[in-house]
Amino acid sequence: MKKQVVAIIIGIVCFLLTLAICIQINTVIEMTKTMGGTLGSNNALREEFMRAQIKYQNQTRTLERLQKDLEKIRGESASSNTKDKEIEKQIKENNKMLGLTDVKGDGVIIIIGDNRDIENLETNQNVSDLVVHEQDILYIINELFNSGADAVSVNGHRVVSNTAIVCDGNIIRINGQRTGTPITIKAIGYPERMYFALTRPGGWLNYLSNWLPIDPRKATNIKIEKFRGVYNYEYMSTVN
Numbered sequence: 001m002k003k004q005v006v007a008i009i010i011g012i013v014c015f016l017l018t019l020a021i022c023i024q025i026n027t028v029i030e031m032t033k034t035m036g037g038t039l040g041s042n043n044a045l046r047e048e049f050m051r052a053q054i055k056y057q058n059q060t061r062t063l064e065r066l067q068k069d070l071e072k073i074r075g076e077s078a079s080s081n082t083k084d085k086e087i088e089k090q091i092k093e094n095n096k097m098l099g100l101t102d103v104k105g106d107g108v109i110i111i112i113g114d115n116r117d118i119e120n121l122e123t124n125q126n127v128s129d130l131v132v133h134e135q136d137i138l139y140i141i142n143e144l145f146n147s148g149a150d151a152v153s154v155n156g157h158r159v160v161s162n163t164a165i166v167c168d169g170n171i172i173r174i175n176g177q178r179t180g181t182p183i184t185i186k187a188i189g190y191p192e193r194m195y196f197a198l199t200r201p202g203g204w205l206n207y208l209s210n211w212l213p214i215d216p217r218k219a220t221n222i223k224i225e226k227f228r229g230v231y232n233y234e235y236m237s238t239v240n
Contacts, residue, residue: 099160099227105188111215113182139204147197149189158227191218
């Protein structure tokens with residue numbers, strides 16, 4: 001009984017902290033939109049933006065710790081009850097599908113970078129084609145999921161239902177975090193099927209390889225870390 005009360009309290013704390021993180025994310029996004037190009041030249045704005053990011057990161061780490069405590073209490077509470085064990089198993093399976101747990105397995109790894117061989121450029125070459133864009137990453141991710149990938153990450157960021165990948169000047173943002181090239185995409189699934197889908201004639205990787213250095217390969221025992229952001233659903237509710 002005592003463990004159930006502790007679990008409820010931790011659950012409430014997790015909910016409140018998740019709400020705080022959602023508010024913090026919206027604050028950071030709004031600050032990014034409004035500051036725009038002035039962020040790099042205005043020290044006061046830059047410091048305020050950095051403080052908001054640090055606060056968000058600290059809250060996220062606290063939420064992760066509380067979620068681990070809650071999972072531990074759930075496991076201890078379910079250890080003596082068959083029905084609770086089944087519920088706990090279902091929770092873990094759901095978390096795995098939602099990207100909320102670390103996973104590992106066989107699959108493929110794709111490394112793609114900018115083309116820096118400017119000395120051998122054709123005179124009519126579009127320079128924009130020589131750098132990695134968000135659509136290049138999105139096409140590869142779609143190809144992987146279409147060929148049966150169970151989990152995908154980009155430069156260590158887990159791809160989930162609300163993942164956003166956008167170009168921000170000369171950098172790429174994944175789940176709101178800045179990243180750069182080379183881009184390493186990991187996918188867990190049936191290696192042969194995914195590799196064929198990626199490297200087939202006329203496929204997107206085959207097209208990109210005309211301009212960008214790309215290294216797709218099969219791999220074993222790939223580890224993909226969990227999604228470290230927050231799911232935030234504003235308009236969806238359950239059906240009674």
